[in-house]
Amino acid sequence: MESFHSRQSSKVTAGILAVFWVVVLYLVLNETRIDPDQQMAQKIFYYHVPSAWVAGLGYLVVMFAGVLYLTKKDEKWDHLGLAAAELGTLFCALVLITGPIWAKPIWGAPWSWEPRLTTVLIMFLIYIGYFMVRNFGDEGERTRRISAVLGIAAFFNVPIIYVSVKFWAADAQLHPQPAMSQQSPDVFWTFMLSLLVFTLLFVHLLCFRVHILKLRSKVLGMRYDV
Amino acid sequence: MMYKYFGFFLAAFLVISVAICSWIYVIYQQEKELLTELIKLNTNKSEVE
Amino acid sequence: MLAVLVRKDLLIEFRSREILISMITFGAAITLLYAFSFRPSPESMLTFAPGLMWMVFLFVSVLALHRSHSLEKEFDAFSMILSAPVERSVLFISKYLSGFIFLVIAQMVLLPLFFLFLQLPLPANLAQMVAVFLLVDLGISAAGSLLSGIVMRVRVNEMLLPLILFPMVTPLLISAVKSTASIMDSQPFNQWKLWFQLIVSFVIVFSLMGYLIYDYVSEE
Numbered sequence: 001m002e003s004f005h006s007r008q009s010s011k012v013t014a015g016i017l018a019v020f021w022v023v024v025l026y027l028v029l030n031e032t033r034i035d036p037d038q039q040m041a042q043k044i045f046y047y048h049v050p051s052a053w054v055a056g057l058g059y060l061v062v063m064f065a066g067v068l069y070l071t072k073k074d075e076k077w078d079h080l081g082l083a084a085a086e087l088g089t090l091f092c093a094l095v096l097i098t099g100p101i102w103a104k105p106i107w108g109a110p111w112s113w114e115p116r117l118t119t120v121l122i123m124f125l126i127y128i129g130y131f132m133v134r135n136f137g138d139e140g141e142r143t144r145r146i147s148a149v150l151g152i153a154a155f156f157n158v159p160i161i162y163v164s165v166k167f168w169a170a171d172a173q174l175h176p177q178p179a180m181s182q183q184s185p186d187v188f189w190t191f192m193l194s195l196l197v198f199t200l201l202f203v204h205l206l207c208f209r210v211h212i213l214k215l216r217s218k219v220l221g222m223r224y225d226v
Numbered sequence: 227m228m229y230k231y232f233g234f235f236l237a238a239f240l241v242i243s244v245a246i247c248s249w250i251y252v253i254y255q256q257e258k259e260l261l262t263e264l265i266k267l268n269t270n271k272s273e274v275e
Numbered sequence: 276m277l278a279v280l281v282r283k284d285l286l287i288e289f290r291s292r293e294i295l296i297s298m299i300t301f302g303a304a305i306t307l308l309y310a311f312s313f314r315p316s317p318e319s320m321l322t323f324a325p326g327l328m329w330m331v332f333l334f335v336s337v338l339a340l341h342r343s344h345s346l347e348k349e350f351d352a353f354s355m356i357l358s359a360p361v362e363r364s365v366l367f368i369s370k371y372l373s374g375f376i377f378l379v380i381a382q383m384v385l386l387p388l389f390f391l392f393l394q395l396p397l398p399a400n401l402a403q404m405v406a407v408f409l410l411v412d413l414g415i416s417a418a419g420s421l422l423s424g425i426v427m428r429v430r431v432n433e434m435l436l437p438l439i440l441f442p443m444v445t446p447l448l449i450s451a452v453k454s455t456a457s458i459m460d461s462q463p464f465n466q467w468k469l470w471f472q473l474i475v476s477f478v479i480v481f482s483l484m485g486y487l488i489y490d491y492v493s494e495e
Contacts, residue, residue, distance in 0.1 A: 003261060025239070041231035044238040051242065070491050094245055098238040105231050122442045129439035137429040142494075146425045149488050150439070153421065156480060157443055164446035164473050201246070212253055215260045222267045 001218060004211040013204050020197045027190045037106075044102040046191055050198035051094045052120070057202060058088025059123065063155035066148035075217060076210070078144040081151055082134070083209035087202060089127045095120055119162045126154045139220070280361070280369035285376065287346065294342045298381040302335040303388055310392040317394070324395050325455035329448055331389065332382060333415065337437050339377040340419040343370055344427045367420060367489035371482070374416035382408060398459045407458065410474050411451040417481035418444055424492045447477045 004010055028046045035042040065081035068074075099117060100110035111117070130150050137143030288294050309327055386408075390397065398404050419440055426435045450473040457467035464471075 001264060003257060039230040040235040043235050047238060047242050090245065090249055094242055097241055101234055101238045105234055122445050125442040126439065129435065132435055132438065133426065133429055136431050136435065142428055145491055145494065146428060149425055149492055152488065153484060156484060160446045160477055160480065164449045167469055209253055212257045212260065215257065219260050219264050
């Protein structure tokens with residue numbers, strides 16, 4: 001087996017991602033309009049929303065990987081599930097950090113118990129539990145199975161969590177709800193580009209991580225043969 | 227750059243960039259370790275055979 | 276078959292009464308702590324009481340859920356049950372029902388204690404309260420039995436069960452607290468119908484999920 005980035009396609013993707021990361025930054029700083037009230041803080045949204053999107057995507061993949069692992073019993077689905085869980089939780093943490101960074105100047109307080117933030121926090125906590133189960137379980141098929149089940153159960157809970165929190169504090173509906181289609185072109189296209197970059201980054205990192213997990217599985221198998 | 231709250235934007239951007247780069251670094255290191263071990267195990271195996 | 280399994284769980288419990296005694300003692304201790312930790316005016320107490328109440332029941336349910344599954348680990352009883360000609364999903368339902376029964380029994384003792392120590396007025400509509408409590412207990416037991424089954428195979432599982440259960444059960448908790456608050460406030464059903472619907476959805480989703488997935492959780 002060779003290194004992931006020794007492949008031509010991986011090198012190209014990594015290069016494209018690096019370039020477009022800088023391009024998006026440039027566009028965000030120079031080309032997009034300045035919001036009169038929030039000014040520079042509003043631009044966090046070009047990073048905060050795509051992070052949330054990637055986190056949700058990650059958790060969706062964990063659920064599908066879980067179902068596939070339980071039905072097909074192939075180890076590669078477990079690798080996909082773990083890789084997606086790690087990435088989903090990483091970006092979830094980023095949402096929970098960039099949100100308060102934005103909120104501090106705009107709302108005055110970094111945190112509020114409003115639906116989206118609370119739902120994201122709960123999902124984050126559920127996935128901490130997921131990683132603890134992975135960690136404390138032995139290296140076996142059983143741990144993989146119960147992780148798959150946890151990933152599925154966690155995802156099915158999301159709509160219920162969201163609805164309950166939404167109506168729990170009906171007064172705390174502070175989260176901005178920009179209608180993307182009604183934004184001006186500079187905002188819209190920069191946002192779309194950022195979203196695309198984040199999605200591509202997610203896919204690239206996912207493949208990279210799955211490759212490593214496959215490698216690890218192979219090494220573990222060989223370690224106990226010799 | 228002279229606009230309000232630039233510090234907050236910078237903080238958010240840096241957090242995201244640093245987090246992603248750290249993650250890439252961590253798994254890259256893990257890949258390197260695994261590859262060296264794989265090579266070592268392969269050479270051991272071929273010596274035994 | 277289901278009746279046999281449930282009867283077995285209940286019989287074990289009634290012989291030793293471990294689970295129920297620990298649940299009731301722990302619940303009473305927490306309630307006492309509440310009574311001593313803060314002495315708000317009766318109106319404020321009424322605001323906090325539903326939340327405090329459901330926290331007690333949640334903590335207490337963890338004891339039952341954990342014990343119920345760990346009993347099976349002694350003498351490797353679990354593998355023996357698995358080798359019996361019983362469908363795994365039925366095993367889930369038996370844990371689900373016995374957990375529910377333990378919780379209801381504990382609540383029957385703890386709830387009057389709670390009202391007594393915190394000097395709360397009795398709600399006008401007791402029937403509604405009983406209905407809500409039974410449903411929420413079903414919800415806690417459904418999610419808890421599934422998660423307890425998942426977590427039981429892992430080390431440090433006493434700590435892991437609450438860690439995973441509490442976030443998962445948050446929507447149920449919110450709905451339970453809101454419903455209880457509305458009932459104690461004598462609000463008409465229409466006002467808190469949404470929370471009731473959420474509780475029912477939660478119970479349905481987790482009961483179904485547990486029934487379908489427990490098979491995979493309990494394989495050796």
